[in-house]
Amino acid sequence: MAVFWKPIAGRLLLTVSLTLLGWGVEGQGDRQGKKLVSGDVTVYLGQGRDIWRPIIHTTSNVSEISCIKSSFQLRTFDPEGAIFYGDTKNGEDWFVLALKEGMPLMQISIAGSLVSVMGGPQLNDGKWHTLEVSNQDDFVILDVDGSKGLVVGMGGPAKQTEDSHAGVLRLALGGILIDKGKMMIQFDHKMDGCVRKGSWLDLRVPWEVEVEEFLPCYQDILPGSYFPGTGFAVFNTSVFPVKEYEGIKIELHGDFSKMHGTILSIKAPGQEMMLTLTANNNTQEVNLSYGSQKISMKATFNKLVITFLDELLQVLKKQEKLQDLQVVSVKNSGFSSTWGNGRLAIGGLLGEGEDNVGSQFLAGCLDMIQIQDRDLDLDFAVKHPSISSHSCPA
Ligand SMILES: *[C@@H]1O[C@H](CO)[C@@H](O)[C@H](O)[C@H]1NC(C)=O
Ligand SMILES: *[C@@H]1O[C@H](CO)[C@@H](O)[C@H](O)[C@H]1NC(C)=O
Ligand SMILES: *[C@@H]1O[C@H](CO)[C@@H](O)[C@H](O)[C@H]1NC(C)=O
Ligand SMILES: *[C@@H]1O[C@H](CO)[C@@H](O)[C@H](O)[C@H]1NC(C)=O
Numbered sequence: 001m002a003v004f005w006k007p008i009a010g011r012l013l014l015t016v017s018l019t020l021l022g023w024g025v026e027g028q029g030d031r032q033g034k035k036l037v038s039g040d041v042t043v044y045l046g047q048g049r050d051i052w053r054p055i056i057h058t059t060s061n062v063s064e065i066s067c068i069k070s071s072f073q074l075r076t077f078d079p080e081g082a083i084f085y086g087d088t089k090n091g092e093d094w095f096v097l098a099l100k101e102g103m104p105l106m107q108i109s110i111a112g113s114l115v116s117v118m119g120g121p122q123l124n125d126g127k128w129h130t131l132e133v134s135n136q137d138d139f140v141i142l143d144v145d146g147s148k149g150l151v152v153g154m155g156g157p158a159k160q161t162e163d164s165h166a167g168v169l170r171l172a173l174g175g176i177l178i179d180k181g182k183m184m185i186q187f188d189h190k191m192d193g194c195v196r197k198g199s200w201l202d203l204r205v206p207w208e209v210e211v212e213e214f215l216p217c218y219q220d221i222l223p224g225s226y227f228p229g230t231g232f233a234v235f236n237t238s239v240f241p242v243k244e245y246e247g248i249k250i251e252l253h254g255d256f257s258k259m260h261g262t263i264l265s266i267k268a269p270g271q272e273m274m275l276t277l278t279a280n281n282n283t284q285e286v287n288l289s290y291g292s293q294k295i296s297m298k299a300t301f302n303k304l305v306i307t308f309l310d311e312l313l314q315v316l317k318k319q320e321k322l323q324d325l326q327v328v329s330v331k332n333s334g335f336s337s338t339w340g341n342g343r344l345a346i347g348g349l350l351g352e353g354e355d356n357v358g359s360q361f362l363a364g365c366l367d368m369i370q371i372q373d374r375d376l377d378l379d380f381a382v383k384h385p386s387i388s389s390h391s392c393p394a
Pocket of ligand 2: 234235236380381382
């Protein structure tokens with residue numbers, strides 16, 4: 001961002017009154033068939049897409065910029081993802097603000113030199129935070145909730161030539177407009193988070209919407225993974241290491257009485273279904289089937305730990321201080337033949353082929369999903385865009 005701020009830094013002093021609140025709040029219109037929104041629109045950044053294209057973006061002439069400050073609010077439980085991108089010279093000079101490990105990460109490329117800085121407060125606590133990115137002399141500054149978050153010194157040649165007043169500036173939210181390989185620090189771009197009340201430089205041009213429709217930003221959110229009943233998330237089982245003699249341990253937390261549909265299914269293409277876990281909110285039953293074993297449970301627990309081996313299944317249900325452990329032997333589990341090349345789906349029943357067609361999708365929220373004692377991040381699955389990986393509506 002420093003790029004297009006630098007040439008105008010001198011002019012900032014002249015720009016005393018900033019009319020940042022201008023463009024219609026609900027402004028929506030059409031520009032050559034593209035849906036347009038105002039820059040202060042509330043945007044869900046995720047959309048679960050595998051491509052890095054942003055959710056919304058805008059273009060202006062550098063010569064029209066007189067303010068060197070952008071501010072907006074961000075809310076997320078997601079530790080990693082793309083937030084805000086800007087470039088000039090058709091992507092030659094660029095700026096990216098992302099989260100990684102829950103902390104702000106800024107990467108800036110100017111005239112071929114790359115700078116990155118990460119740190120500041122943990123932002124993925126599900127609360128709205130006010131972020132402000134500005135450029136002062138040779139520094140790019142990120143303020144978080146009114147305090148200094150990160151400062152990057154750019155140094156380098158300070159003299160700007162006249163032609164840096166010209167050219168086009170592009171801004172984007174929820175993705176980037178250049179090849180992700182140019183990042184100095186790689187990150188997963190998918191961001192289950194919301195941005196609102198944006199004020200971008202002093203631009204009042206509308207933003208173009210890149211997606212069919214905006215997914216909702218719920219009023220209140222809680223940590224978890226939310227499945228609206230329209231799709232599932234699929235992993236290759238081979239990414240989960242098997243502990244010898246210990247098998248696979250899957251732990252799920254949530255209000256099972258409010259879930260409806262397939263919570264979990266595991267299957268290899270061309271083979272029998274190895275494991276399914278389903279919930280029915282009408283009968284208040286949670287059913288588990290693994291090989292020859294079928295277990296039907298009353299949905300009166302909020303923690304479920306399933307551990308399975310070739311010929312053994314262990315089910316632990318917990319509710320408050322009560323817990324109930326069941327250990328049963330299993331025939332024809334299919335474990336050893338399935339795990340190597342199988343798929344594990346959260347929120348739906350795997351189909352026959354390899355083409356990730358599912359059915360009986362889950363409606364509900366899983367507060368926590370762990371496999372082999374590690375949190376499962378659905379951002380790393382092949383998943384339907386409707387699933388939010390790190391938050392559930394409260
Ligand atoms: C940028 O400037 C050119 C001419 O200088 C003009 O045609 C164009 O509409 C401007 N673009 C924007 C987004 O203001
Ligand atoms: C699973 O593995 C296949 C190749 O065996 C690969 O094409 C696919 O992308 C993998 N899926 C995930 C979710 O990693
Ligand atoms: C769960 O299992 C029980 C007993 O096998 C069966 O009667 C019931 O229909 C099953 N429920 C669902 C939702 O599959
Ligand atoms: C069960 O879940 C379905 C799907 O979300 C929902 O439409 C229905 O209202 C729920 N029923 C009850 C009794 O909660």
